[in-house]
Amino acid sequence: QSVLTQPPSASATPGQRVTISCSGSSSNIRSQTISWYHQVPGTAPKLLIYSGDQRPSGIPDRFSGSKSGTSASLVISGLQSDDEADYYCAAWEDSLNGPIFGGGTRLTVL
């Protein structure tokens, strides 16, 4: 199944921890190809996590990624107001020989 499924929305208050899930299949959810992106509407996406759990330089350790079975998760701890954005997971899909994106999760900081 060449689809990544994310919840459409998530919310939490400042300081809390929030988890965003990304469900796929064995042909796409593999640690070495999972990545997460953050996008403020009207701006370009930004890489947050790659290879499942690696952060590019400049990304704070409040952001972490993990994988279990055919699901991946993005955890944001110590939530801040400027974390309010859309979050996308992505992974390489073997059957398509290309990357696919999840539908995105809009995070609201209450």
Place this chain on the structure above:
Amino acid sequence: QVQLVQSGAEVKKPRSSVQVSCKTSRGTFSNYGFSWVRQAPGQGLEWMGGIIPMSGKANYAQKFQGRVTITADKSTSTVYMGLSSLRSEDTAVYYCARGRFLEWLFPFDIWGQGTMVTVSS
């Protein structure tokens, strides 16, 4: 720091074609992969295809096969995306994005600022 600078907004008629460019500001070009990702208004991200300039080999998403052409000009460090037979559903912001690892398209490490393409009669 490497930047990807894209060409400006376009307004096109249905059934016409569009070409969007993406120039790298500095750094190595040929050894990295570059992709095009689009985002329709209010929608999510969609990969269209990519190219590794060193080999010149392009890889396209099945949905766009036959309509999209991605090329790279090593002399100017510029990647191009051409889309033909435009229809209203192609109205979107088109992003170029560089792969993080050498000679691989994915994940997308650096993004251009986006180019709005509007298809309207």
